[in-house]
Amino acid sequence: MRRLSVGVLQEEFRDLGKIVLEAPTHRKLLAEFLGTYLLVFTVGCNVLSAKRDDTEGVYAVISIGSVLMVSIYALGPISGANFNPAVTTAVCGAGKLSIAMAVYYILTQCAAGIIGALSFWALYGQGIPFGPNEGSLFSWYQVLLAEFLYTFMLCFVVLSTACCKEPNQFFGMAIGFVIMAAGNAAGWVSGGAFNPAVGLGLDVSDSRNSGFGFCLPYIVTQCFAGTIAGIAFQFIRAREILAEGVELPEWHDTMSKLMAEFIGTFFIVMTVGLNVVQGPAFVSNNPINETAVFSIASAVMVMVYAMGGVSGGHLNPAVTFAIYISGRGKISLKMSLLYMLSQTLAGLTGSLAYVFISGGITFGLGPYSGFSWLGVFAAEFVFTFLLTFTVLCVATLRPNAGSHTKDTFGLAIGFSVIAGGYAVSAISGAAFNPAVAVAIDVSRGILVGGFWHCVPYVVFEMLGSVAAALIFRNLFPDEFPSTAAEREELIEEGRAQDIEMQESEEAPAPVVEMSEIRQEAKEEEKKVEKKEADAKKKDEKAKKKEEEEAKKEADAKKKEDEKAKKEAEAKKKTDEKAKKEADEKAKKEAEAKKKEDEKAKKEADEKAKKEAEAKKKEDEKAKKEADEKAKKEAEKKE
Secondary structure (H helix, E strand, O other): OOOOOHHHHHHHHOOOOHHHHHOOHHHHHHHHHHHHHHHHHHHHHHHHHHHHOOOOOOOHHHHHHHHHHHHHHHHHHHHOOOOOHHHHHHHHHOOOOOHHHHHHHHHHHHHHHHHHHHHHHHHHOOOOOOOOOOOOOOOHHHHHHHHHHHHHHHHHHHHHHHOOOOOOOOHHHHHHHHHHHHHHHHHHHHOOOOOHHHHHHHHHHOHHHHOOOOHHHHHHHHHHHHHHHHHHHHHHOHHHHOOOOOOOOHHHHHHHHHHHHHHHHHHHHHHHHHHHOOOOOOOOOOOOOOOHHHHHHHHHHHHHHHHOOOOOOOOOHHHHHHHHHOOOOOOOHHHHHHHHHHHHHHHHHHHHHHHHHOOOOOOOOOOOOOOOHHHHHHHHHHHHHHHHHHHHHHHOOOOOOOHHHOOOHHHHHHHHHHHHHHHHHHHHOOOOOHHHHHHHHHHHHHHOOOOOOHHHHHHHHHHHHHHHHHHHHHHOHHHOOOHHHHHOOOOHHHHHHHHHHHHOOOOHHHHHHHHHHHHHHHHHHHHHHHHHHHHHHHHHHHHHHHHHHHHHHHHHHHHHHHHHHHHHHHHHHHHHHHHHHHHHHHHHHHHHHHHHHHHHHHHHHHHHHHHHHHHHHHHHHHHHHHHHHHHHHHHHHO
C-alpha cells in the first residue's frame, strides 16, 4: 500500500471524494461516532475539571479545539470528519453529501454525544447544566444569535477548507482553530456549543437535576446556521459546485470577493469585541481573559484560510493598501477601494453584533493609562508593519518563490497578531486594522459620544503598511524585474562578452561583437518561434482531427442511444398495453364476482326475511291460542 501524506489524503477525499465514497457505510458511521464521542467527552471533562478546581478553565477551548483538529486529520479520510449535525447539514446543503447519508451521520453523532456525556457523568459523578450561564443577564435572543453566528463560521470554514477542490494540508488546523476563536469569544454568553450533538449530550447529562429541553432552541439555531452556511458557500464558491466549462458573469466574481472580505472582516471584529468586553471593567467577577489575543488571532487565521482562495483573504484595509502599492498587478485600484469599503462596512456590522450580544457594552481606543499618542503610534505602526509585511512575504509571492508557505501562510499571519497583541495591547489595544479601529470607535461614539480616536489609528496603521510595501520591494527584487530585463534577456555568451567589454581598453570591438551576438540571438529566437508556431499548427490540426473523430463517435453513440430509446419506448408501450388488458380483465372478473356476491346476498336476505315472517306468524298464532286457552280457563273458574 502506498504511503499517503495529509495533502494526498485531502486531495483524494476532497468533496467527500474517492476514499470517503469507497468506504463502507458502517466504517463512516463508526468514524463519525468516534470523533463525536471524543469531542463531547473532552468538552465535559474540561468543564467539570474547571468546576472541581474552581478555576475559569481559560485553556479549555484550546483542549477542545485540539481534539477536534486531530480527530479531523485522523478520521477525515474515512467519513469526511463532520462530528457535528450542523456541519453535516451544511455539507448536505452544499451538495457534498446525500440526504440519506446525512440522516445516518446526524443520528450517529447524536448517539455519540449522549454516550460521551454519560461517560463524563460516570467519571465525575455529575452532569453539566446546559443553556445560558447561570445567573446570566443574557436573553435567549443574545444567546441564540451568538450560537448562530459562530456555528455559521464553523460550518463555512469546514466547507471552504475541507470540501474545496484545491487540496491543502491546513483544513484540520483551520477547523480546530475556529473553536479556539469562537469558544473564548462566545462561551461566556451561550456556553459555546456550536454543535447540536454537544448540546444534546450536555443537556442529557444533567437532565435529572435541571430537566431536559434547553438544548432544543440551540439545535434548531445551529442547524439553521449550517443551512445558511451551505447557501453562502454555494454563492461565494460557485465554481466549486458548477460543472467545468460553465462560465459565471463578471459581476458574480466581484460580488464573491467582496462578500468573502465582508464575512471574514465581520467575524474578526465581532471576535475582537466579544473578547475585550469580558474584562473586569465590563463584567463583574470575571478575571482578565488570558486567551483573548489567542482567540482573536485564531479568528484572523481561520478567516484567511477560508477566504484566501476567493478574495485573497485581506480582511484589513492596511493589508489591501500594502498589496496595491507594492505593485505587480495583484489588485487594481478600483478593486482595492471596493475591498476597503467592504471591510469597513463589515467592521461596523461586526461592532453592532458584539454590542447587541454583550447587552450594549462598548469600549474605546487608546491611548490607555500611562501612555501617550507617541506610544500608540509606535505600537500600531510597528505591529501593523509586521502584519502587512508578513502577508506580503507569505501570501503574495510568485508560486515558485512562495511554495514554502503554501499551507502555513494563515498560521504565519495569525501568529503575527499574537506577537503584537500580547506585546502592545496595554498601550493601544492592538488594533492593527483600520476596519477594527473604525468599528470600535464608531460603536463607542454612537452609545457614549465622541468619534475621532480612530483617525490617528488609521493613519498610523496605513503608514505601517506603506513601510512594509517599501521594504518588501527592496528585499524581494525578483518580484519586480527591471525594465532592461523585461526588454531583453541576454544569452550567456552575450553576458560574458558584455563583461569583457567593460574590462577591456579597446571598447569599440566588443561593442561590435556584442551587436553581432544580439543579432544572432534574435535570428535564433525567430527560428525557435517559427518552429513553435509550426508545432502549434500541427498540434491544432491533430486536435481538430481528434475533435472530428470524437464528434463522429458522439454522433454514432447518439444514434445508438436514440435507437435504444425508441426500442425502450416501444417495449414500454407494449408493456403498458398488456398491463391495461390485464387490468381490464381483472376489473371485469371483479365486477362479475361482485354481482354474484350481491345476488347471493340478496337471496340469502330474502330467505332470512321469509323465515323471520313465518316464525313471526307462528309466534302470533301460538300466542293467540295461549290467550284463548287462558280466557277459557278463566271463564270455567268463574
